[in-house]
Amino acid sequence: MKILAVEKELKDVDWSNKSCILEQEARHVHELYISEYLREIYFNEDNNAVLIMECKSLEHAKEILDELPLVKEKLIKFKIMQLNPYTGYKRIIKKENIQKK
Numbered sequence: 001m002k003i004l005a006v007e008k009e010l011k012d013v014d015w016s017n018k019s020c021i022l023e024q025e026a027r028h029v030h031e032l033y034i035s036e037y038l039r040e041i042y043f044n045e046d047n048n049a050v051l052i053m054e055c056k057s058l059e060h061a062k063e064i065l066d067e068l069p070l071v072k073e074k075l076i077k078f079k080i081m082q083l084n085p086y087t088g089y090k091r092i093i094k095k096e097n098i099q100k101k
Contacts (some may be wrong), residue, residue, distance in 0.1 A: 001063040002083040007049040007076050024069040037064055058082055
């Protein structure tokens, strides 16, 4: 199952004095990438992490994200949602065209 997870900071944090936990976070994220649960990671315009994950379920994704150091320290949380295949092409592709092939 493909999952989208978007980070949200839980409180105002002075990140300049959090280098130790940020390094722990980066190491943990790297482990997730190697494990193939994490497929892609970005920062959005607000500098919040946006993750594309591959997990068994939404609950599995939540369990994985709950192990991140910044989540454990209650500095951030994630909004997670399941991504489903786009089906809109069905509106423009006629059944006859598909059957001819």
